[in-house]
Amino acid sequence: MNKPLTWSSLFLAKKVLLVLPLLSGCVFLPVESQDVPCPDPAVEAAISGYREAVGVIHVHSVYSDGTGTVEQIAAIAEQQGLDFLILTDHNTLRAKQEGKEGFHGKTLLLVGSEISSEGHYLAFRIKEDVPQGKKFQPTSDAVTAGGGLGFIAHPLWHKKRWEHWGLHGFTGMEIYNAAQDATEENSVSLILWTLLTGSDVSASRWLDRPDRTLELWDRYLADRGPVVGIGGADAHGLKRVGLRLGPYETLFKLVRNHLLISGELTEAAVYDALGKGRLFVAHDILADARGFRFTAVKEDKVLGTMGEKVRWEPGLRLRANLPGPGEMTLFLDGRPVEKRRGREAAFDVKGKGIYRLEVTRKGLPWIYTNPIYVTE
Numbered sequence: 001m002n003k004p005l006t007w008s009s010l011f012l013a014k015k016v017l018l019v020l021p022l023l024s025g026c027v028f029l030p031v032e033s034q035d036v037p038c039p040d041p042a043v044e045a046a047i048s049g050y051r052e053a054v055g056v057i058h059v060h061s062v063y064s065d066g067t068g069t070v071e072q073i074a075a076i077a078e079q080q081g082l083d084f085l086i087l088t089d090h091n092t093l094r095a096k097q098e099g100k101e102g103f104h105g106k107t108l109l110l111v112g113s114e115i116s117s118e119g120h121y122l123a124f125r126i127k128e129d130v131p132q133g134k135k136f137q138p139t140s141d142a143v144t145a146g147g148g149l150g151f152i153a154h155p156l157w158h159k160k161r162w163e164h165w166g167l168h169g170f171t172g173m174e175i176y177n178a179a180q181d182a183t184e185e186n187s188v189s190l191i192l193w194t195l196l197t198g199s200d201v202s203a204s205r206w207l208d209r210p211d212r213t214l215e216l217w218d219r220y221l222a223d224r225g226p227v228v229g230i231g232g233a234d235a236h237g238l239k240r241v242g243l244r245l246g247p248y249e250t251l252f253k254l255v256r257n258h259l260l261i262s263g264e265l266t267e268a269a270v271y272d273a274l275g276k277g278r279l280f281v282a283h284d285i286l287a288d289a290r291g292f293r294f295t296a297v298k299e300d301k302v303l304g305t306m307g308e309k310v311r312w313e314p315g316l317r318l319r320a321n322l323p324g325p326g327e328m329t330l331f332l333d334g335r336p337v338e339k340r341r342g343r344e345a346a347f348d349v350k351g352k353g354i355y356r357l358e359v360t361r362k363g364l365p366w367i368y369t370n371p372i373y374v375t376e
């Protein structure tokens with residue numbers, strides 16, 4: 001196992017990079033920046049307006065087909081400094097019924113469920129089990145009737161593909177599912193990774209841009225307005241013939257959801273941000289994405305952020321602030337319209353539309369924002 005050597009040296013390098021700007025103020029920052037002066041009061045305001053809560057969504061425990069107990073899973077989450085984790089065992093809220101919801105150390109553990117319908121459907125903020133094996137619409141209705149949030153899981157998974165695109169009443173969809181990425185598209189890498197190294201660096205080789213899923217998302221956004229995009233770890237802690245395939249520890253770093261919450265870290269605050277799409281999805285295994293912001297601004301005033309509607313006016317711009325250098329692509333109504341490199345950028349907004357940003361790092365996908373909806 002070469003894990004300690006590889007990862008610790010990378011970690012050290014990252015630490016040095018993080019500390020340098022702190023020591024130097026802005027001097028070292030704008031090396032790769034485009035056209036944004038620093039410091040930026042607008043961005044400061046945006047950062048202070050919300051608190052960032054980083055967490056993992058879509059996790060299975062021994063209460064369905066996972067191998068970890070709720071306590072073991074919560075301990076890994078806390079060890080990794082996650083603010084929250086949403087457990088989603090298949091067709092059961094048993095962890096909730098047994099009183100395991102709540103803070104485990106500093107990590108808020110919430111319990112939803114992955115319901116077997118025509119496809120798999122993630123339900124959050126539900127109080128009772130939703131019957132499995134029903135058609136999509138009654139399933140979705142049962143989730144929303146009690147004030148729940150529903151997300152289509154791995155929409156293009158070959159075994160349970162969502163074919164019924166006339167669906168209504170769901171909150172959002174997984175735009176990335178780590179288990180699908182690892183097992184369907186990169187099964188050879190997964191096996192090699194398990195046998196040879198097990199390091200985070202080699203696990204990041206799994207990362208692919210889910211082109212077809214993103215295409216679907218863009219189509220949904222165009223057809224019906226806000227549809228929240230989330231990243232699912234779909235972690236099971238699988239063990240096969242003594243091998244650990246896709247352990248919780250790795251998948252919890254592979255894809256995380258960075259929520260912008262109002263006030264304290266509570267169940268209500270997490271579900272509020274999740275329901276509104278005030279979040280971005282990141283592969284933190286490449287580089288910690290905490291601190292990233294995508295906001296609509298006019299001069300120094302922040303008018304909105306991801307998941308929010310902003311009225312168009314002359315001088316409106318979209319700003320991206322990255323915690324480290326990356327390659328940014330701005331999408332307007334599903335089409336890439338502008339590319340920038342660096343750790344800051346500002347894009348002029350010429351009219352209404354659905355604007356979202358994707359960021360890559362050294363060619364690998366890193367960050368996907370939820371859209372800012374610019375209206376007339």
Ligand SMILES: [Zn+2]
Nearest residue numbers: 114120153154
């Ligand atoms: Zn599933």
Ligand SMILES: [Zn+2]
Nearest residue numbers: 058060114234
């Ligand atoms: Zn699952």
